[in-house]
Amino acid sequence: MNTLQAYAHNFFFNVYPYLCLAVFLMGSLARFDRDQYTWKSDSSQMLRAGTLRWGSNLFHIGILFLLMGHTVGLLTPHWLYEPFISPERKQVVAVVAGGIAGVVCFIGLTLLLHRRLSDPRIRLTSHRTDLAILIILWVQLTIGLITLPYSFGHEDASVMLALSDWAQRIVTFQPDAAGLVPLAWPYKSHLVLGMTIFLLLPFSRLVHVWSGFASLAYVFRPYQLVRSRRLNLPGGHNTPPARH
Template identity: 75%
Template sequence: MSTLHNFLFNVYPYICLTVFLMGSLARFDRDQYTWKSDSSQMLRAKQLRWGSNLFHAGILFLFFGHAFGLLTPSFIYEPFISPANKQLVAVYAGGVAGVICFIGLTMLLHRRIFDPRIRLTSHRTDLFILIILWVQLVLGLITLPYSLSHSDGTAMLQLSHWAQSIFIFQPNAAEIVNLDFAYKIHLVLGMTIFLLFPFSRLVHVWSGFATVAYLFRSPQLVRSRRLGVTPSVSTDASRKTA
């Protein structure tokens, strides 16, 4: 088990990140026509509208919450909030966002599975990635009671130290060796989603983040051009007529 633990939390993260980055770049370079979300908006648009809005609102909050929560060093926020209180904020805020995301994703998954027309127009990878995201959300909600039981903030600190050590290329799987099993499954499945990212419809997330660049573009100056009247050219026929 120690060998498996070291592989999953010391080596596997770098495999997933490498495939995530290089695979996304390769797909953009070679298969740009597949770089899309394959929307089924024309079929059952009302359920899609509710499900998609709830899912995206929840998943964006969870993504940035996990990113800033795990990768922010403790010395930055400790003057303002203790690790224990930070963990409580993460549990309650993440719990609300998780429930919202879960409802939206369940609606999207329901229409993909139980609507014959949508099921026929869906790729297998579409359904597969939705199921994985649904399971990951369930696992994330399961970890909430475990986080409340560690009210001193130790679980959050261990997860943060592990994530930060991965990003500074000093992996230390021992940081999370004593965590509950639910946390470890949640981490492994989360890394697996990054591994599958370039081969699924999730690649359109890159395009969503890229649109932020439009906020910083210099304004385009558009001038109207007045069309001049071209002089008429007389012909021999017109002269004869005159």
């Protein structure tokens, strides 16, 4: 690795993650504070519902499974799951489950992208950022699916352990990307593009994912008590308040 490659590697895997995380958090907060009316997904269901129903359901099911799987798979310490499952078997489970979810998500996203590009009315009402983020997600899913054959070629789970070690060092503020140097280009491209999606999220329609997480608070929200109020008038006559 020459000097330029070493510099780029250090930037993208030791510095870029924190830059993306800072923009992701601060940008989301700033948008919520300044432009709350844009905090939505801009549904086009009224223009064409059929393809949207299939595409949206498949995409959301797949992307939620992938997000949860990547988070748990990368950030779970090795010593925590080692008594129950070996790294090699864990990699097989991750590749099979992630592959199925990736294909489901890819089909749904392809339907959504085709819908926006093929329907003139939807294309005219779509923001450029809508199309851009769908294309970026489609490319990201494509690269993710390309990594599957590479993963089957590493039966010792060395790549999975290297990725997990890098991710856990990032979240514990001990960045060290040395273990990523020998990885194939699909892995590195997948990581960089994935971080870029978080960088762009506050400026796109994807910001509405925060609302999905926030809605979970309603499960633990106490019931709202509503009591009727009556006016006590002279003579013991109670009259309900006037309606406004």
